[in-house]
Amino acid sequence: MKLATFKSADRDGSLVVVNRELTKAKAVPNIALTLQAALDNWSEVEPQLQQAYQTLNRDKCECIPFDSCLAAAPLPRAYQWLDGSAYLSHVERVRKARGADMPNRLFDDPLMYQGASDNMLGACDPIEAANEEWGIDFEAEVGVITDDVEYGVSIKDAAIHIKLILLVNDVSLRNLIPDELAKGFGFLQGKPASAFSPVAVTPDELGAAWEDSKLHLPLMVYWNERLFGNANAGADMQFSFARLIHHAAKSRKLATGTIIGSGTVSNYDLTRGYSCIVEKRVVEIIETGAAVTEFMRFGDKIQIEMLDGQGLSIFGAIEQEVSPCR
Amino acid sequence: MKLATFKSADRDGSLVVVNRELTKAKAVPNIALTLQAALDNWSEVEPQLQQAYQTLNRDKCECIPFDSCLAAAPLPRAYQWLDGSAYLSHVERVRKARGADMPNRLFDDPLMYQGASDNMLGACDPIEAANEEWGIDFEAEVGVITDDVEYGVSIKDAAIHIKLILLVNDVSLRNLIPDELAKGFGFLQGKPASAFSPVAVTPDELGAAWEDSKLHLPLMVYWNERLFGNANAGADMQFSFARLIHHAAKSRKLATGTIIGSGTVSNYDLTRGYSCIVEKRVVEIIETGAAVTEFMRFGDKIQIEMLDGQGLSIFGAIEQEVSPCR
Numbered sequence: 046m047k048l049a050t051f052k053s054a055d056r057d058g059s060l061v062v063v064n065r066e067l068t069k070a071k072a073v074p075n076i077a078l079t080l081q082a083a084l085d086n087w088s089e090v091e092p093q094l095q096q097a098y099q100t101l102n103r104d105k106c107e108c109i110p111f112d113s114c115l116a117a118a119p120l121p122r123a124y125q126w127l128d129g130s131a132y133l134s135h136v137e138r139v140r141k142a143r144g145a146d147m148p149n150r151l152f153d154d155p156l157m158y159q160g161a162s163d164n165m166l167g168a169c170d171p172i173e174a175a176n177e178e179w180g181i182d183f184e185a186e187v188g189v190i191t192d193d194v195e196y197g198v199s200i201k202d203a204a205i206h207i208k209l210i211l212l213v214n215d216v217s218l219r220n221l222i223p224d225e226l227a228k229g230f231g232f233l234q235g236k237p238a239s240a241f242s243p244v245a246v247t248p249d250e251l252g253a254a255w256e257d258s259k260l261h262l263p264l265m266v267y268w269n270e271r272l273f274g275n276a277n278a279g280a281d282m283q284f285s286f287a288r289l290i291h292h293a294a295k296s297r298k299l300a301t302g303t304i305i306g307s308g309t310v311s312n313y314d315l316t317r318g319y320s321c322i323v324e325k326r327v328v329e330i331i332e333t334g335a336a337v338t339e340f341m342r343f344g345d346k347i348q349i350e351m352l353d354g355q356g357l358s359i360f361g362a363i364e365q366e367v368s369p370c371r
Numbered sequence: 372m373k374l375a376t377f378k379s380a381d382r383d384g385s386l387v388v389v390n391r392e393l394t395k396a397k398a399v400p401n402i403a404l405t406l407q408a409a410l411d412n413w414s415e416v417e418p419q420l421q422q423a424y425q426t427l428n429r430d431k432c433e434c435i436p437f438d439s440c441l442a443a444a445p446l447p448r449a450y451q452w453l454d455g456s457a458y459l460s461h462v463e464r465v466r467k468a469r470g471a472d473m474p475n476r477l478f479d480d481p482l483m484y485q486g487a488s489d490n491m492l493g494a495c496d497p498i499e500a501a502n503e504e505w506g507i508d509f510e511a512e513v514g515v516i517t518d519d520v521e522y523g524v525s526i527k528d529a530a531i532h533i534k535l536i537l538l539v540n541d542v543s544l545r546n547l548i549p550d551e552l553a554k555g556f557g558f559l560q561g562k563p564a565s566a567f568s569p570v571a572v573t574p575d576e577l578g579a580a581w582e583d584s585k586l587h588l589p590l591m592v593y594w595n596e597r598l599f600g601n602a603n604a605g606a607d608m609q610f611s612f613a614r615l616i617h618h619a620a621k622s623r624k625l626a627t628g629t630i631i632g633s634g635t636v637s638n639y640d641l642t643r644g645y646s647c648i649v650e651k652r653v654v655e656i657i658e659t660g661a662a663v664t665e666f667m668r669f670g671d672k673i674q675i676e677m678l679d680g681q682g683l684s685i686f687g688a689i690e691q692e693v694s695p696c697r
Contacts (some may be wrong), residue, residue: 120395123450133575160484161623229552230484231556235622296544297564
């Protein structure tokens, strides 16, 4: 099943079911007005949404042509956004560039930060920044949305709480981050609003590509229309989404509608390119002693998308442009 | 005006207006069903709520006796919880105990972390922990709730976005924090669900005690029914709430319903006691070389309250007991 949230006068937008080919959409106000409302009562609502989805795929209907740019983030404001760092090739390179090794514990204990969830960007919303010198970067990721997760959930039980999967652009302001992290309290100003794919899908939609709470497909990243990365999101993912949920819920429960990100997708195989600029820069530092690639400028474009085995876009594309803050 | 959220079958509870003396409450479904719904449209809704409040204070009415333990957190789930660290006497003592000095930048650049907001505890909800050895601690704080804040708001303009004020217990698991902060990504497992006073109030309710976006009254903290601290929340607050909002909004807007905490209230005058256990412990380390006071145990109680000039409870009391996770 594929779901999206269309922008509307309401802050939470309007839930729509989208067909498999992403060509048409249908509001389902008799089932749920918003995605959060559906998640609040998921076990009851999901079968009804699945039925609407089957009908939409099969029949001609009075429906709206689907356009990614009509879409807000699936959850335009969410109660929780947690971002992991599950790809250790990314972590290892960033550390190596500053002369730090990889402590053993990082192979067992996931990095994760609590991010801002009050304003989530739609797939076509601009990346607004007040200052081009802040080091504007993208981070292409996979994310999941959970239902209610119990306090201290086991890894095994965590997997069943994954209700939806989507793509994320975790926008980062690299030049604000070093000072911020030096203060010791994590990210705040360095991690402004993230953007999400127009569509979120249920795990069954992914077939064999969804295995062990990992999504085994390449994540395509185009920067200014040139391929920048196509790392496989299933390869080199040290911590599965079930593992990340288990980590997040060690000392508290998680409310339905919690979004958990994988962290920047990255492979040890450098021919797969990069899912963020900073990783390319650190490889340049390791190889030549200096970073050459610059961060994003106003007018720069980023596209993030994932195709299935038939070349069909699964989630629709995140397609953003960097623009000065209005 | 005083507002609370009563627990109900709905995840967001039911908004009630509470009279000044905290003896009676009235639901206002014709105005707004929930506090978030009121905040979503605050400029239109606030005058109506104020009118209901005046009527409640003045008239006999069909209303419910107010009981703090009927109250959920004013926002039982919120889109954002940001906690500052505005009292530098607290920061200085903690640093001194580990032999670190106070860099000048900490006097100009607030510490602030992004906290979990998906499950906020009501004033009488237990502090549940899976393990008594995690170093369970309270942090008594003042907090504010904002409406929509524009990207890059100035300090001067930030003050007008403070719509409600409340008390916070920012529960902390001290023994999980050192390892977590050493990883560099801020708090996650060390900061489980926070609790909030039963009532949130508008700034006008505080009279002269609310000045320069600070609340100039003692915050009473009782641990197991013995006075543990009564620091004045207006004294030694290096960063006002307007300043904290300005800091949070440097690189993004903040959505209505954002809650911002002051950090542990603390005075340089040690006779005012402490608003968290760890600060007493670090003073013991500084004075005698070793911490004597232990963290909370199952069955321990914490009460946090603030009285006005007439000895009347402004926000009602946070009254929690530590209990093993159910």
